[in-house]
Amino acid sequence: MEFSSWPESSAINRIKAIQELTQGQILTDWLQEMIGQPEKVESNLELFDDALAQIIGVFGNTVSVFKSSSNFNNISFNQTHDMTSPNDCDDNMLKDTKYVKAMMPLKVRRGCYKRSKNTMIHTTVTFNLVNDGYAWRKYGQKEIINSEHPRQYYRCTHKYEQGCKATKQVQMIDDEPSKYMITYHRHHTCSNSQTPCHIILDSPSPKENSVLISFDTNPLIKKKQVSGFSPSLTTQKPNNRFPSLIFSSDCYTTWDPFTQSSKVPLEPLSMMSYGLDMSTSGYEIDDMILIDNFGVPFSKLCS
DNA sequence: TTGATTTGACCCAG
DNA sequence: CTGGGTCAAATCAA
Numbered sequence: 001m002e003f004s005s006w007p008e009s010s011a012i013n014r015i016k017a018i019q020e021l022t023q024g025q026i027l028t029d030w031l032q033e034m035i036g037q038p039e040k041v042e043s044n045l046e047l048f049d050d051a052l053a054q055i056i057g058v059f060g061n062t063v064s065v066f067k068s069s070s071n072f073n074n075i076s077f078n079q080t081h082d083m084t085s086p087n088d089c090d091d092n093m094l095k096d097t098k099y100v101k102a103m104m105p106l107k108v109r110r111g112c113y114k115r116s117k118n119t120m121i122h123t124t125v126t127f128n129l130v131n132d133g134y135a136w137r138k139y140g141q142k143e144i145i146n147s148e149h150p151r152q153y154y155r156c157t158h159k160y161e162q163g164c165k166a167t168k169q170v171q172m173i174d175d176e177p178s179k180y181m182i183t184y185h186r187h188h189t190c191s192n193s194q195t196p197c198h199i200i201l202d203s204p205s206p207k208e209n210s211v212l213i214s215f216d217t218n219p220l221i222k223k224k225q226v227s228g229f230s231p232s233l234t235t236q237k238p239n240n241r242f243p244s245l246i247f248s249s250d251c252y253t254t255w256d257p258f259t260q261s262s263k264v265p266l267e268p269l270s271m272m273s274y275g276l277d278m279s280t281s282g283y284e285i286d287d288m289i290l291i292d293n294f295g296v297p298f299s300k301l302c303s
Numbered sequence: 304t305t306g307a308t309t310t311g312a313c314c315c316a317g
Numbered sequence: 318c319t320g321g322g323t324c325a326a327a328t329c330a331a
Contacts, residue, residue, distance in 0.1 A: 138308060140323060153322070157307095169322090308329070315322085 017062050024058035027051050054163075054189045122184045125173070134188060136168060148174045156190055164190035 031051055135157035144151050149172035156164040166188040173179045 137306090139325090141309075142321060145320065151321085155323090167322090304331100306329105306331090309327080311324105311326095313322105313324075315320105317319090317321105 020058050020062040024055050024062075027055050027058070031055070058189075124182050124184075126180050126182060127178055132182075134166070144171065147171065156188060158190035162190040164188055166190075 034051075136154040137157045137159075138152060139155050140153035141150050142153070151169055151171040154168045154170065156166040158164045165186045167185045169183045169185075171181050171183075173181050
């Protein structure tokens with residue numbers, strides 16, 4: 001498989017694939033470093049687990065990128081097959097969720113698991129159960145003591161395909177039956193969400209029609225404030241050229257799974273195709289710059 | 304047929 | 318020991 005043989009239209013997929021693999025490389029390097037320090041691994045098993053899940057997600061994302069490539073079907077994988085035994089790496093097997101699931105670390109018995117501790121948790125209250133852009137699958141419901149309403153448990157639909165460990169819990173608030181408490185655990189590492197990307201104004205001054213689009217779609221990612229920018233808010237330009245744009249002061253650094261600080265982006269470029277449909281909005285944009293999760297512009301859409 | 308939901312069982316953390 | 322989070326077989330729905 002030669003990247004250089006890809007048509008120009010696949011250049012964007014090439015960038016996406018490279019970013020996915022780069023993220024995987026960073027995480028793998030980190031894991032390798034951790035393995036050399038068993039005491040750190042032991043005291044940070046959860047993070048270790050997270051990093052593994054993210055690496056699994058990276059592979060899934062990369063495969064998705066390849067498959068979405070226009071000339072994917074023309075790509076020969078003979079060489080790959082030659083390097084493995086005939087029973088390994090069969091594409092049909094990879095497509096089979098049950099097979100992938102069977103290959104994952106075994107839970108010896110049902111219900112045998114390590115309870116989440118130290119995971120990234122985010123709680124929100126909503127009036128209705130709106131689609132948050134991710135594909136969730138309900139896996140449980142429990143009556144909770146001292147609570148009128150049961151708690152429902154959801155996991156990411158792509159848990160087994162892409163190793164995404166995101167879960168959420170939904171529970172109706174007792175005092176306010178029209179409201180739901182939604183608790184999110186862990187970040188999505190899958191590439192199949194429909195979450196729209198954030199549109200971030202490049203400048204605190206709305207006079208410039210320059211827009212940054214960040215592909216960091218995960219609101220849970222720790223963000224770093226940059227001086228000179230006003231805090232995030234939803235606003236509208238006076239001339240209605242940018243309706244309900246999110247003016248954001250956020251910039252994203254890389255995500256370090258050990259310190260849980262942003263060092264490696266959790267949801268890289270793979271989100272780029274989701275939710276952006278300026279063409280139908282009827283609004284003009286003079287200049288649009290795409291940035292990756294590192295805040296680095298990588299192409300200009302229009303000028 | 305396949306994917307989603309329901310629900311009782313199972314097990315861990317406190 | 319108990320409450321809560323997860324698993325997985327059974328069931329449902331498209």
